[in-house]
Amino acid sequence: MQLRVLGCSGAEFPGHHPSAFLIDDSLLLDAGTIGAVLTEEEQLRIRDILVTHPHLDHIRGIPLLADNVILKGLPEGLNLISTCEIIAAIRAHLLNGVIWPDFTKIPSAENPVLSCTDILPEKEFRLGAFTVTAFKVNHTVPAVAYRITKNATTLLYTGDTGPTDRIWEMAGDVSALLVEVSFPDAMEELALITGHLTPFLLTKELAKLGRLPPRILITHLKPQYFEQIREQLEAAVPGAELLQDGRVYNL
Ligand SMILES: [Zn+2]
Numbered sequence: 001m002q003l004r005v006l007g008c009s010g011a012e013f014p015g016h017h018p019s020a021f022l023i024d025d026s027l028l029l030d031a032g033t034i035g036a037v038l039t040e041e042e043q044l045r046i047r048d049i050l051v052t053h054p055h056l057d058h059i060r061g062i063p064l065l066a067d068n069v070i071l072k073g074l075p076e077g078l079n080l081i082s083t084c085e086i087i088a089a090i091r092a093h094l095l096n097g098v099i100w101p102d103f104t105k106i107p108s109a110e111n112p113v114l115s116c117t118d119i120l121p122e123k124e125f126r127l128g129a130f131t132v133t134a135f136k137v138n139h140t141v142p143a144v145a146y147r148i149t150k151n152a153t154t155l156l157y158t159g160d161t162g163p164t165d166r167i168w169e170m171a172g173d174v175s176a177l178l179v180e181v182s183f184p185d186a187m188e189e190l191a192l193i194t195g196h197l198t199p200f201l202l203t204k205e206l207a208k209l210g211r212l213p214p215r216i217l218i219t220h221l222k223p224q225y226f227e228q229i230r231e232q233l234e235a236a237v238p239g240a241e242l243l244q245d246g247r248v249y250n251l
């Protein structure tokens with residue numbers, strides 16, 4: 001499984017893009033960054049978009065991607081996948097015909113460029129070569145993590161979350177954990193209020209696991225505190241890898 005980091009930042013600055021990960025060129029995991037880093041050809045290879053929650057830094061690439069796809073008249077279109085409340089929020093507040101055209105009805109309601117698929121948490125489903133299950137996590141809005149398996153490789157992506165429990169029951173056998181750490185330890189109070197983790201809070205989460213995954217990949221850092229968080233993580237979770245925008249990881 002190849003994980004290409006389109007964006008792994010908890011903010012936006014040159015070289016730091018909001019959350020989006022492209023798996024094996026066609027499955028997009030969150031959609032905070034698309035057109036800023038992918039060529040037209042690469043954008044047109046995207047088929048399915050798994051969304052963890054409706055915050056702007058995880059969905060803002062979707063409307064402009066739909067616009068680029070419709071120009072090419074691709075018959076397959078795009079498939080937006082998440083739980084019904086997350087899909088409903090995106091439709092109500094982003095693709096609502098005001099903020100952006102409602103691409104779930106364009107060019108026609110019967111055959112739109114953007115189809116939406118509601119999924120249920122805890123219920124496994126197939127996406128081509130992938131097996132996927134969503135699990136609820138703890139954020140300020142409805143939010144899920146995704147467990148994605150292809151062949152012998154399993155990736156668990158937390159999305160944005162504060163301290164949570166259920167996903168750690170599903171993480172015992174994963175090949176790689178892609179987990180958020182947004183703030184340094186000194187900002188724990190803000191992290192808890194906003195549904196995020198610090199290096200110390202991550203150690204408390206990982207203590208819920210029987211064994212640590214072979215790879216722990218860290219995402220969603222606030223670039224303003226990058227060095228502090230990096231130092232604290234190095235001490236708290238030795239071996240954890242801080243993802244970098246633009247890099248490709250073979251899992
Ligand atoms: Zn969020």
Ligand SMILES: [Zn+2]
Pocket residue numbers: 010019055057058160220
């Ligand atoms: Zn976020």
